[in-house]
Amino acid sequence: MAADGAGAQKLPTLRVGVTNCEEHLHFREIIDSFLNVVHKTFDRTHRLEISYLSVDELLDYTRQKKLDLFLSSSGVYRTLIGTSCKDIATAASAFLLSSLTVKIMKGGARMAQHLLADLIRQTGSVVIDGAMSTALEKAGCDLNDKLWSARVLIEEPAKIRQVHADYFEAGANVAITASYQATEAGFSERGISSKTAYDLIAQSVTLAKEARADFLACHPDKDPKALLIAGAVGPYGAYLANGAEYTGAYHLSESQYRAFHQLRMKALVEAGADFLAVETQARLDEVKVILEMMKELDVSAWVTFTLKDSAHIADGTPIEEAAEVCGSNPLVDAVGINCVKREMVVDALKRISSVTDKPMIVYPNSGETYDPTTKTWHHPVSGPGWENFISKWKSLGAVCLGGCCRTLPSDIVQIAALMQEIK
Helix, strand or coil: CCCCCCCHCCCCCEEEEEEEEHHHHHHHHHHHHHHHHHHHHHHCCCCEEEEECCCCHHHHHCCHHHCCCCCCCCCEEEECCCCCHHHHHHHHHHHHHHCCCCCCCCCCHHHCHHHHHEEEEEEHHEEEECHHHHHHHHHHCCCCCCCHHHHHHCCCHHHHHHHHHHHHHHHHCCECCCCCCCCCCHHHHCCCHHHHHHHHHHHHHHHHHHHHHEEEHHCCCCCCCHEEEEECCCCCCHCCCCHHCCCCCCCCCHHHHHHHHHHEEEEEEHHHHEEEEEEEEECCCHHHHHHHHHHHCCCCCEEECEEECCEECCCCCCCHHHHHHCCCCEEEEEEEECCHHHHHHHHHHHHHHHHCCCCCCCCCCCEEEECCCCCCEEECCCCCCHHHHHHHHHHHCCECCCCCCCCHHHHHHHHHHHHHHCC
């Protein structure tokens, strides 16, 4: 169908293909809303042609260059956008970005995917994996090293793949890559070139993807869309290896933050991470730079902070301020806290939810306390189990839950079971 009106034939045309409407219950409503926006904005300047196509017809249309924009229930694909249609195509993409996953079509422009947001909408809750380092230590790896778990990327990568596999078996929906402390600067101190550093960081994504593929091969009943890979982006403080990610006691300029994070973020995105886990963040100024870099890379993320106390992130910034910055960013699909004491979580969640309606995420430590001076963990003689926390966190709106330091697959089994009970 085409837009009606006098002189419509003389107007530049935007050719839109629509397919797979039946797979998305609300897709027709989204398309109708999109068309209303288009008609109100461009009815005097453009002629709109809508074609409802099967998959085979779509392939034929794209081969013959008959489409400028293709919309489906799984995504938005920009193809062959001409100068005359540039404004309307950009408006269409921006409108649908808030409602649908946006993917890439060969020859088109890359646009951010929101696979975590999609999974939250579909399932209502998401299980995150547990600690990589604790599981590697249990497997016999020596992590008494400034590179920490990144050292294993160099020496024993198969053990990282096995940890991911164990967490998928435990019930995790999301595997966080072993790139938290894998940085160009850190590798450079070991005489490792930037190219090799890039390859090692990219390998962290590949290992998680391989573990996912193996899990799906053994469990063909599982939905591939419910198993995601989050590319870990730790703070500059983690590279310092002195506990600064818990204090925020460092400061860089914007250009210095960019130089530090650039290679890792680029490697994670290009290796195919589904989104980024911008985690254990101690400073809001650093996160603001990372958010700008995400925009340039067109990649979505969750963002989680460490805490000074339940009211402030590690650098002393009120947690409401940090949550508001992240909550207002369209590329952030969830905001919350990680690597914190479980007892801090309730008050922090209340504060976060007071300033944003973004999904909240929590993956705290096991209950042990870390001493950054001695680099040792101290386990309490006794303490409450996960059953004393999960239901309360979910009732406050946390939908993504998992474990951080000192947690293992056995913890994720418990967390997954508790989350399933609460549904």
